[in-house]
Amino acid sequence: MIRDYDMKDYKRNAFRQSKHRGEIASRVRVPGGRIDAESLMRVVEIAEKYGDGTVNLTNRQGFEIPHIRIEDRDKVNEELQLIIENTGVNQGEPGEGYPASGTRNVVACPGQDLCPFGCYDTKELAQKIDKMIFPNNHHVKIACTGCSNDCAHVRLNDFGIIGQTEPQYDPNRCIGCEQCVKYCSKRSVGALSVVNGKIVRDTNKCIGCGVCVNYCPTRAWTRSKEHYFRLELMGRTGKKNPRLGEDFLKWADEESICKIIKNTYDYLDAYLDMAAVESKEHIGYIIDRTGVEEYLKYAMKDVELGPKCEMAGRIYWGGKRYDQTNELRKSMFRFSDREE
Amino acid sequence: MGYTLTRSEFDQVLEGLSEKYRLYAPVLKKGQGRFTDTDVVIYDFVYSSSEIEFEKKSDYSFKEILTPLSQTLFFFTENVIKEADIDDSEAVVFLRSCDMHALKRLDQIYLHNGSHVDSFYKKIRDKLHFVLIGCTSSFQDCFCVSMGTNRTEDGYLFSVNYVDGHYDVDLKDASLEELFADSGAAAGDVTAAYVTENEVEVHVPEEIPNSVIGSDLWKEYDKRCVACGRCNLVCPTCSCFTMQDAYYTDNGKVGERRRVGASCMIDGYSTVAGGGEYRKKHGERMRFKTLHKISDFRKRYGYDMCVGCGRCDDVCPEYISFSNIINKVDAAVKEGES
Ligand code: SF4
Ligand code: SF4
Ligand code: SF4
Ligand code: SF4
Ligand code: SF4
Numbered sequence: 253m254i255r256d257y258d259m260k261d262y263k264r265n266a267f268r269q270s271k272h273r274g275e276i277a278s279r280v281r282v283p284g285g286r287i288d289a290e291s292l293m294r295v296v297e298i299a300e301k302y303g304d305g306t307v308n309l310t311n312r313q314g315f316e317i318p319h320i321r322i323e324d325r326d327k328v329n330e331e332l333q334l335i336i337e338n339t340g341v342n343q344g345e346p347g348e349g350y351p352a353s354g355t356r357n358v359v360a361c362p363g364q365d366l367c368p369f370g371c372y373d374t375k376e377l378a379q380k381i382d383k384m385i386f387p388n389n390h391h392v393k394i395a396c397t398g399c400s401n402d403c404a405h406v407r408l409n410d411f412g413i414i415g416q417t418e419p420q421y422d423p424n425r426c427i428g429c430e431q432c433v434k435y436c437s438k439r440s441v442g443a444l445s446v447v448n449g450k451i452v453r454d455t456n457k458c459i460g461c462g463v464c465v466n467y468c469p470t471r472a473w474t475r476s477k478e479h480y481f482r483l484e485l486m487g488r489t490g491k492k493n494p495r496l497g498e499d500f501l502k503w504a505d506e507e508s509i510c511k512i513i514k515n516t517y518d519y520l521d522a523y524l525d526m527a528a529v530e531s532k533e534h535i536g537y538i539i540d541r542t543g544v545e546e547y548l549k550y551a552m553k554d555v556e557l558g559p560k561c562e563m564a565g566r567i568y569w570g571g572k573r574y575d576q577t578n579e580l581r582k583s584m585f586r587f588s589d590r591e592e
Numbered sequence: 593m594g595y596t597l598t599r600s601e602f603d604q605v606l607e608g609l610s611e612k613y614r615l616y617a618p619v620l621k622k623g624q625g626r627f628t629d630t631d632v633v634i635y636d637f638v639y640s641s642s643e644i645e646f647e648k649k650s651d652y653s654f655k656e657i658l659t660p661l662s663q664t665l666f667f668f669t670e671n672v673i674k675e676a677d678i679d680d681s682e683a684v685v686f687l688r689s690c691d692m693h694a695l696k697r698l699d700q701i702y703l704h705n706g707s708h709v710d711s712f713y714k715k716i717r718d719k720l721h722f723v724l725i726g727c728t729s730s731f732q733d734c735f736c737v738s739m740g741t742n743r744t745e746d747g748y749l750f751s752v753n754y755v756d757g758h759y760d761v762d763l764k765d766a767s768l769e770e771l772f773a774d775s776g777a778a779a780g781d782v783t784a785a786y787v788t789e790n791e792v793e794v795h796v797p798e799e800i801p802n803s804v805i806g807s808d809l810w811k812e813y814d815k816r817c818v819a820c821g822r823c824n825l826v827c828p829t830c831s832c833f834t835m836q837d838a839y840y841t842d843n844g845k846v847g848e849r850r851r852v853g854a855s856c857m858i859d860g861y862s863t864v865a866g867g868g869e870y871r872k873k874h875g876e877r878m879r880f881k882t883l884h885k886i887s888d889f890r891k892r893y894g895y896d897m898c899v900g901c902g903r904c905d906d907v908c909p910e911y912i913s914f915s916n917i918i919n920k921v922d923a924a925v926k927e928g929e930s
Binding site: 364368370371372417423424425426427428429431447448449450462465466467469470471472474475477479 | 621623624626627628629632634652660661662820821822825834836838839840841847850852853854855858860
């Protein structure tokens, strides 16, 4: 049999090229990392029928079914149809599998659905965002986490969405037990203090984690009606300059965040370096090239931030610059004998 | 005198009542629960039946009107003291049978506990009237039947059973007859609904010997209980308070004295001058609370403090069950006897 396959087409179809010749792996997209049992069974069936009976759990809450023969792609795509429909992932032609793979699965922590600290429904927002941006070949990573604990490690994504609540204080229900003060300081940032038996919140320091609300025994602290969000921008892993995402907005609303993400795709259309390997260039590196102001021209188009929202004046990213030096022994500061 | 009222008829009665009384009732507070987008039932002032939560047990009790979580008692400056104004207009409180029984306990502590009467409590108490909410079924964690608080036959203006969208009223106070008649309510045969069994049953020992203090059963709570005090703050019979003197920051000679709710489970309750603390271990605190509720109070007044509302079980973040503790004490006492 002649083996002549357009691997680029396979990749766009969400199949990974394997190092084993003749094999591919099917990447199952699970927005928000929540899958129904029927779809999960189908993953198992595909693995048993077309793979070697194993399934990899991916870092981004999807599945990867390895050791599938290249020739079986169409059959696997047919089987994937049920999963695609159940997970509500946008598709081109039914039966033809996933229409893209560039824009990565949107990750979510357990959030409000399960976690006492979740400030919003992370799974629901992840699914909503996925519907809004997928399919697309641009390499974009988005993650939603329910609170500032950041269990979903959103700071390693291009867009890290962190839930916030603005604690509301009713002094008439406060008995001055100081549990909020204690837990804000032990489990969070220490934004509360006692003045004359009542509690004062340092509104600048408060990160909106809701820990005080959780521990208050009287409902003197309650959550704001509005769900707020902190938006982290352009975190990444990788070879050249891995770095954590930086704060861009706090106390933002959901609609603005969605718009900013959507607008980013226009920026990518305009600035992506088509000469990049596999025309795959990470947004963060494009912003390094064009400057953040140019990026924001696109990203903030038609975005109307709410009255509470604060935006970072300047954004500087740190991280290790392996393209400049990889030196460990001759660091700037010498502390120990290990150094020459 | 019994009546069956539609919603609009009942609202007309409430409107009539509102002319004379403030109405204080359990209210479902949307989004004000502990977790995101969860609700909580807390007492508040209402005007119409749609605001009143008839179908859930209230998470916090009616006691907040009598013993506010935070109450300014008086203001002071150099030589002058002025008592704080309070809204002492007449009020009608809607509550269930267990809470009517809790009221008796609160009165006991604040009005009939030795020679001293708490005037701040009395001022409010004198202006309160009650409406009994009938219980058509038992809620999760209730053990009122075991505590003998499932039924209340007097001490209220009327009782109301909320059944299938209508309000069945048993009127006790004859002065309200006109109000009900005017609403167009149909006369009917109504008695206050009450439950005759709960899923949870406890047995309180007749006599609890002091040896129970040394029992191992309390040790488990040293670790399990996190001393959050939620069990005390939702309890309709917990009546402990502490004082706060606040000196206004821009004039240190002027200030106010408040009394605020206190909890025997929370750090600091048994702390004395010099920093000593009598009940450091959470198990010791649990012992103190339990014996107060089912033994010490009875020794003094002849009946148990706990009314079996089960709110402490509902709220405990560590799933510690007070009814189970009562039964453990019972078992320990029996074991000691044999
Ligand atoms: S990030 Fe917050 S909401 Fe999400 S799982 Fe962690 S603690 Fe819970
Ligand atoms: S929301 Fe978090 S940071 Fe803000 S006061 Fe409460 S516990 Fe502290
Ligand atoms: S935890 Fe609640 S009751 Fe205790 S001091 Fe804080 S606000 Fe007041
Ligand atoms: S101890 Fe628990 S069950 Fe008993 S009255 Fe208090 S809250 Fe209700
Ligand atoms: S609510 Fe539970 S954990 Fe909190 S003090 Fe009471 S028994 Fe302890």
